[in-house]
Amino acid sequence: MRPRTSRLRSFLPLLGAAVLFSGCGAGGLVTKGDKQAGMKIFQQKCAGCHTLAAAGASGTIGPNLDDSFAQARVDGYKESAIADIVAGQIREPGQYATGTAPELLTANMPANLVRGQELNDVAEFVAANAGAQGFSEATAVTSLDGKTIFKAKCGGCHTLADAGTTGTTGPNLDQLKPPFARVQKQVINGGVIMPAFKGILTDAQIRAVAQYVSSHAGKK
Ligand code: HEC
Ligand code: HEC
Incomplete structure (x- = not known):
């Protein structure tokens, strides 16, 4: 590819x-x-x-x-x-x-x-x-499946048991349990360290990953 x-x-x-x-x-x-x-x-x-x-x-x-x-x-x-x-x-x-x-x-x-x-x-x-372990997939993601997007784009920095990721650069999402709107806002705008994903993920992908995180964090 x-x-x-x-x-x-x-x-x-x-x-x-x-x-x-x-x-x-x-x-x-x-x-x-x-x-x-x-x-x-x-x-x-x-x-x-x-x-x-x-x-x-x-x-x-x-x-x-x-x-x-x-x-x-x-x-x-x-x-x-x-x-x-x-x-x-x-x-x-x-x-x-x-x-x-x-x-x-x-x-x-x-x-x-x-x-x-x-x-x-x-x-x-x-x-x-670059090439450091912990960053899962580096390629562009086209999927609309929230879990797939999460594993590719977020898991390197965040722990979320449902996705099997153990990143520690950002907060542990199982502990934070952020609601949909909070995840969506953060993914669009990024933070001090976290990259902004607007333009990198489509609006539909951002909604999908926010929906996935808000409904699975802390549930496993
Ligand atoms: C216009 C597109 C373009 C931009 C902007 C650009 N690069 Fe590149 N970069 C390339 C291309 C094409 C190559 C491969 C050819 C070469 O080695 O020069 C490359 C090669 C590299 C390599 C070597 C990778 C390898 O496998 O050999 C590094 C490291 C790199 N770029 C870092 C950067 C960094 C850091 C920036 C920002 C400051 C940057 N590039 C901006 C197009 C770009
Ligand atoms: C390069 C590491 C990195 C990546 C990649 C990353 N994050 Fe973050 N994330 C952070 C850090 C660090 C913070 C803490 C705030 C800050 O400094 O950016 C954070 C904070 C958060 C928060 C908490 C926001 C709040 O209101 O407290 C959520 C939710 C979040 N990230 C979700 C995601 C999702 C979903 C993705 C993938 C689309 C993602 N993150 C990708 C590093 C990252």
């Missing part, structure tokens, strides 16, 4: 090697990023092209970043190393042939979408979350 992603995944070792062997040359190492600010920046500047579960992002022009970095995590890359790879990519993205054929990119990633502190913020946010 994502042939382009698997082709691009092979770029990662190249990027990694380039960063490792160029030492702290070009732009310096990433330090002192603010991950919460980084998520907002990601949603504004990167989400249109990339899928990343932690940001609620499902863009498909560039590679799925959960897929890109899942292997690096398995391979034991440190978070700081991944942050440097992401920063390197932002400074010097590859430029490849584009077109409509399936093996070509639709568009290239522009260089220097963010700089300075913003670059650190977004690189650390991606490094802390």
Whole structure:
């Protein structure tokens, strides 16, 4: 279903090697990023092209970043190393042939979408979350089934026994037992850390997931 992603995944070792062997040359190492600010920046500047579960992002022009970095995590890359790879990519993205054929990119990633502190913020946010365990499905969800939507988009951050999810970034919904309107409002607008899902999920999907949470939280 994502042939382009698997082709691009092979770029990662190249990027990694380039960063490792160029030492702290070009732009310096990433330090002192603010991950919460980084998520907002990601949603504004990167989400249109990339899928990343932690940001609620499902863009498909560039590679799925959960897929890109899942292997690096398995391979034991440190978070700081991944942050440097992401920063390197932002400074010097590859430029490849584009077109409509399936093996070509639709568009290239522009260089220097963010700089300075913003670059650190977004690189650390991606490094802390891309491919991290606990985020279930990263792909776009088309289902109208509340439980399916919940498992794909919410379970990585929230515990809900009925869905079998154990995320701890956000409140335990079995304990909170939020009514429909409260869930719906939160999903539309997001919170300080929680991404806003308006535009990512359809209105009908938001109603479905809110209905599902309000009728199943604390019931199992
Ligand atoms: C216009 C679409 C577009 C935007 C916006 C964009 N990217 Fe990309 N990105 C791509 C494409 C296409 C690639 C694959 C080609 C390449 O490696 O340069 C890519 C590759 C990457 C990779 C390497 C992944 C791999 O598997 O090799 C990372 C990391 C990345 N982008 C992060 C970001 C971040 C962070 C932002 C926001 C600051 C961002 N991108 C914004 C299109 C985009
Ligand atoms: C990246 C992690 C993350 C994801 C993904 C996420 N949440 Fe949250 N959620 C949070 C956090 C953190 C809070 C606490 C408020 C805040 O800081 O955003 C929260 C709060 C809530 C609340 C309580 C709101 C209140 O009134 O107190 C509900 C209900 C909720 N989330 C439902 C959902 C649903 C449904 C989804 C999926 C569509 C979802 N969340 C996806 C992290 C997340």
